[in-house]
Amino acid sequence: xxxxxxxxxxxxxxxxxxxxxxxxxxxxxxxxxxxxxxxxxxxxxxxxxxxxxxxxxxxxxxxxxxxxxxxxxxxxxxxxxxxxxxxxxxxxxxxxxxxxxxxxxxxxxxxxxxxxxxxxxxxxxxxxxxxxxxxxxxxxxxxxxxxxxxxxxxxxxxxxxxxxxxxxxxxxxxxxxxxxxxxxxxxxxxxxxxxxxxxxxxxxxxxxxxxxxxxxxxxxxxxxxxxxxxxxxxxxxxxxxxxxxxxxxxxxxxxxxxxxxxxxxxxxxxxxxxxxxxxxxxxxxxxxxxxxxxxxxxxxxxxxxxxxxxxxxxxxxxxxxxxxx
Amino acid sequence: xxxxxxxxxxxxxxxxxxxxxxxxxxxxxxxxxxxxxxxxxxxxxxxxxxxxxxxxxxxxxxxxxxxxxxxxxxxxxxxxxxxxxxxxxxxxxxxxxxxxxxxxxxxxxxxxxxxxxxxxxxxxxxxxxxxxxxxxxxxxxxxxxxxxxxxxxxxxxxxxxxxxxxxxxxxxxxxxxxxxxxxxxxxxxxxxxxxxxxxxxxxxxxxxxxxxxxxxxxxxxxxxxxxxxxxxxxxxxxxxxxxxxx
Ligand SMILES: Cc1cc2nc3c(=O)[nH]c(=O)nc-3n(C[C@H](O)[C@H](O)[C@H](O)COP(=O)(O)OP(=O)(O)OC[C@H]3O[C@@H](n4cnc5c(N)ncnc54)[C@H](O)[C@@H]3O)c2cc1C
Numbered sequence: 407x408x409x410x411x412x413x414x415x416x417x418x419x420x421x422x423x424x425x426x427x428x429x430x431x432x433x434x435x436x437x438x439x440x441x442x443x444x445x446x447x448x449x450x451x452x453x454x455x456x457x458x459x460x461x462x463x464x465x466x467x468x469x470x471x472x473x474x475x476x477x478x479x480x481x482x483x484x485x486x487x488x489x490x491x492x493x494x495x496x497x498x499x500x501x502x503x504x505x506x507x508x509x510x511x512x513x514x515x516x517x518x519x520x521x522x523x524x525x526x527x528x529x530x531x532x533x534x535x536x537x538x539x540x541x542x543x544x545x546x547x548x549x550x551x552x553x554x555x556x557x558x559x560x561x562x563x564x565x566x567x568x569x570x571x572x573x574x575x576x577x578x579x580x581x582x583x584x585x586x587x588x589x590x591x592x593x594x595x596x597x598x599x600x601x602x603x604x605x606x607x608x609x610x611x612x613x614x615x616x617x618x619x620x621x622x623x624x625x626x627x628x629x630x631x632x633x634x635x636x637x638x639x640x641x642x643x644x645x646x647x648x649x650x651x652x653x654x655x656x657x658x659x660x661x662x663x664x665x666x667x668x669x670x671x672x673x674x675x676x677x678x679x680x681x682x683x684x685x686x687x688x689x690x691x692x693x694x695x696x697x698x699x700x701x702x703x704x705x706x707x708x709x710x711x712x713x714x715x716x717x718x719x720x721x722x723x724x725x726x727x728x729x730x731x
Numbered sequence: 732x733x734x735x736x737x738x739x740x741x742x743x744x745x746x747x748x749x750x751x752x753x754x755x756x757x758x759x760x761x762x763x764x765x766x767x768x769x770x771x772x773x774x775x776x777x778x779x780x781x782x783x784x785x786x787x788x789x790x791x792x793x794x795x796x797x798x799x800x801x802x803x804x805x806x807x808x809x810x811x812x813x814x815x816x817x818x819x820x821x822x823x824x825x826x827x828x829x830x831x832x833x834x835x836x837x838x839x840x841x842x843x844x845x846x847x848x849x850x851x852x853x854x855x856x857x858x859x860x861x862x863x864x865x866x867x868x869x870x871x872x873x874x875x876x877x878x879x880x881x882x883x884x885x886x887x888x889x890x891x892x893x894x895x896x897x898x899x900x901x902x903x904x905x906x907x908x909x910x911x912x913x914x915x916x917x918x919x920x921x922x923x924x925x926x927x928x929x930x931x932x933x934x935x936x937x938x939x940x941x942x943x944x945x946x947x948x949x950x951x952x953x954x955x956x957x958x959x960x961x962x963x964x965x966x967x968x969x970x971x972x973x974x975x976x977x
Contacts, residue, residue: 521824692970692976706955711958719960
């Protein structure tokens with residue numbers, strides 16, 4: 407019996423959301439009186455995997471097969487299932503990411519496990535029932551879900567768990583092979599295209615987000631958003647109409663039908679705060695709204711607000727951040 | 732080519748969410764239900780592909796009780812050929828996936844499409860479960876889908892980019908934008924939808940693996956703290972010293 411954590415790596419590094427997942431998994435292991443092992447997917451270095459000890463992981467299994475560098479559903483599912491069998495994992499924890507959801511759902515059938523996605527808190531394990539809190543209704547509510555199967559798979563929402571950092575602790579890295587065959591790579595990508603990320607910060611992983619709406623008037627004004635984002639080390643985002651008219655690319659659109667984000671800081675500039683937009687951002691820890699209309703609905707969801715013109719306010723904010731640093 | 736499009740019946744996106752007094756169930760009273768917005772991408776794309784091929788069928792499938800039929804009829808009005816309703820309240824993603832897999836197998840569908848997730852339960856699970864139950868590939872979430880004979884080329888969203896994936900039929904894909912522009916029914920569609928076949932079948936399978944013990948609403952916000960526009964820079968100090976987020 408143990409806890410298995412799936413960590414996603416990219417360019418040799420463990421993703422931030424996976425550090426959170428590792429911390430989550432090791433706390434679940436402690437709760438159950440067992441240890442947490444990780445299985446790494448993607449491109450990783452041994453040194454970075456060993457550092458998962460800081461998140462409470464004791465051992466990391468890693469298959470260095472080069473074709474596993476990019477996401478392949480068939481192969482990842484088989485690899486993680488094999489790791490789960492090897493470790494007799496009772497609980498499997500992964501990120502509520504596109505990879506986590508794709509693999510977690512297949513694994514739940516293969517391993518006869520109960521699955522909860524969008525998990526926002528550590529589980530409660532009392533009186534023989536295993537319950538976990540998850541987001542529901544597009545961020546408008548929460549549900550406590552009872553997982554009845556002997557095995558449980560939990561997909562943890564980004565930024566809902568603080569990553570542990572026990573400096574100096576290391577995990578042992580073990581090479582691991584799931585004896586993957588060519589057939590397991592039948593759905594391997596023909597091509598992987600990475601998008602340009604403004605300021606190099608990936609929106610789904612971002613701690614801080616500066617977002618613009620129709621109030622920005624046009625793409626030529628986006629440098630105001632980008633300047634503030636750069637000063638803050640934030641990712642940039644936008645509302646749906648902005649991406650619909652191609653002022654910004656689709657992958658920046660947040661909301662009900664776009665990306666869901668839950669950063670520590672979300673700054674909304676010239677966005678009205680329609681309910682469909684809120685659905686994608688309302689679990690952000692702190693929301694700042696800049697809008698010239700004091701009646702804009704977004705102010706009801708905000709922690710801080712400035713009633714004013716984005717063209718005047720944004721340069722002042724960027725200036726103030728620069729002075730602070 | 733036979734397309735199977737799975738649709739769920741969800742509260743309209745602007746619904747104010749409330750629960751029964753014991754917090755055990757969503758309060759449906761006075762709520763308008765719609766086709767899950769993500770599923771509209773799946774439905775429209777299936778119809779477009781069928782039209783482009785000049786042959787084939789689009790079947791819509793919903794797991795739900797009789798009150799979902801207006802939205803099934805709407806899907807028929809948009810252009811699906813026929814519909815199946817599995818007569819059961821959807822208990823959890825696993826239960827729904829079992830129903831879809833059973834119907835997909837029996838009907839030998841080539842392409843099974845659905846939305847990325849439902850906007851009520853936000854599971855993002857059914858696609859993978861169905862793929863695994865049927866032993867066929869899943870591509871989730873897909874932003875683009877083209878077909879050439881029995882091969883599909885899809886763009887799959889990954890964090891920070893996309894993968895171009897090729898799979899052969901049969902396969903499952905969960906759809907999201909910008910796959911297509913979802914269609915709305917026209918008058919002719921609405922008229923013909925009434926006469927299109929809607930089959931009702933009973934559920935199969937082992938049942939659910941999860942249940943909801945209780946729902947809760949998020950804690951109320953404290954209320955917004957306003958900073959005058961002239962002294963906008965003050966906000967940055969508050970974010971550092973008070974909110975401690977920068
Ligand atoms: C099914 C469905 C799904 C949807 N999904 C999404 C989604 O995922 N994401 C999303 O964002 N939307 C979504 N929408 C659209 C949503 O309803 C709103 O239309 C959209 O969010 C509005 O975008 P906006 O706030 O940028 O534009 P607007 O509503 O036009 O608001 C612009 C705001 O800018 C302010 N403004 C103007 N000029 C200035 C200035 N100089 N300085 C400061 N403020 C200024 C105005 O006061 C106004 O509040 C969806 C809609 C539907 C029906």
